[in-house]
Amino acid sequence: MKLILLGAPGAGKGTQADIISRKLEIPTISTGNILRAAVREGTPVGLRAKAIIEAGQLVPDDVIIGIVAERVAKDDCKRGYILDGVPRTVAQADALEANGIEVDTALCIHVPDEVITKRMSGRRTCSVCSATYHVESNPPKVEGVCDACGGKLTVRKDDLPETVQSRLNVYHAQTEPLLDYYKSRGKLVTVVGEDTIEATSQKVFKALGID
DSSP states (O other), X not given: OEEEEEXXXXXXXXXXXXXXXXXXXXXEEEHHHHHHHHHHHTOHHHHHHHHHXXXXXXXXXXXXXXXXXXXXXXXXXXXXXXXESOOOSHHHHHHHHHTTOXXXXXXXXXXXXXXXXXXXXXXXXXXXXXXXEETTTBOOSBTTBOTTTOOBEEOOGGXXXXXXXXXXXXXXXXXXXXXXXXXXXXXXXXXXXXXXXXXXXXXXHHHHTOO
């Protein structure tokens, strides 16, 4: 199964990607993670990305697509993969297709903007290991302390209400058109995100035909 996860920031894509990844035993390919790995490993595209980043510039689409292509060519992707964070635009989606990076299903997790704003303002991130929690739906065992490493939990700038609204505006303008893009190809599946991770996962599994 070759999946793309779509949805607004805060819709729960990363969480569901992890759950699907474990269930199907296929890797989640996060652009941020593979970009850092490619730079660290010194791959041809990674070296190019490193020079761009060190010059203080944004990594262009062709470099991002090149790094994704390097990653999906690895042995652990033979049974499938989950793309998280790419494509963000129709241009990136076209570039994926042009580079032979196939997708069976584009899964959209839909959550209303007002719910996302509330959800993200309650998110807490470990300052040491970057594990994430939520004060209501996924609280740490000890308030303000990471279960995994004991680090201090903080509110990221990305999770402040004004930042969330800005990110939602960018999503609606740039990424939401992907829904029509994949719908026209018969690949779009949409589920409405629920209040709990478990309830959303049940809907996701049903939509994808996973037992």
